[in-house]
Amino acid sequence: MWMRASLVGMTDPMPIGKRQAQSITMARMSAVEATIFNLQKFSTEDGPGIRTTVFFKGCPMRCPWCHNPESQSFSPEVVWHGGRCLGDRGCLKVCPEDALQVADGRMVLNRQRCTGCGDCVAYCPASALEMHGQRLPVRAIFEMVARDAAFYAASGGGVTLSGGEPLAQPAAAIALLEMLREAGIHTALDTCAAAPDSVLGAALAHTDLVLLDVKTTDPKRHLEYTGLPFDRVARAVDRINATGIPVWVRTPVIPGYTDDEANIRDVALFVAERLKHCERHDLLAFSNLCESKYAQLDRPFPLAGAPLLNPATMAHLCAVALQAGSRHVHWSGPMRVAEGLWS
Ligand code: SF4
């Protein structure tokens, strides 16, 4: 509320017409809601300094290696933590849709029946049922993240919108960016950039840093892996260039998909030739730590059994990217245990 107060202060030199217009805009923005599935404080991976990352639920892409499967659906999803369950079966009685059953000692959720009402989660005395995804007013999200403004200021950090794809909830993402910008908080937008031009343009108007996913530049592979054409990403790059906003490119390095030298070289060439304000290029090694999350959502992990990469491979791919023109190339991610090395 402190930000609102500053807008209506007695000494506010803003002309009345503009102030009223701004109040109307702020009131409209306050009414917007977002579905988020996580709010990660003290994050150091999603931009400079100490940050809070707001994870928006829902993504238009379907990358088989997605390490946040709970981010893909736009709807809230219930998961069951067997290790916490008391076995009293009270949740079965409170479910109005008869969507819960116990079979072979496991809770089985009929996801076709489940409406995401949350009654079972609210009832469960052991927190064994959890809802991935919560619909909140953007104003409430802003107030939660703005509490750490002092940490952001001291560390050169801020707030990152991630997901999922934040721009797939355009009104909410733009409103949150605008509120943060008005409060003087640094904003980063982690995006696959497949949004319509008007949405991207409106979001960029309140963005200080873009974290841009470039998985492959091969149109056939991009469509096959993500379900969306690469030219949407390429068009977004032109729009981002025009703003002058700095960009950190992120390339997932996935065994059998994007880890070949040719792919990394092509992505680095694209970055060097097309992205005018790229500050760094991160190669993110494949992680299988998400496998249990797929199981909780009753989905198979498409990359189950795929090997983790090793430091030598990642170092080599960094060298390939540097040689092709990317600057400030870094890698990170879990490494093969057998080699005794972890990043
Ligand atoms: S209410 Fe919670 S603890 Fe009880 S059976 Fe259901 S999930 Fe398990």
Ligand code: SF4
């Ligand atoms: S969220 Fe609602 S509909 Fe879904 S399982 Fe729980 S009680 Fe049933």
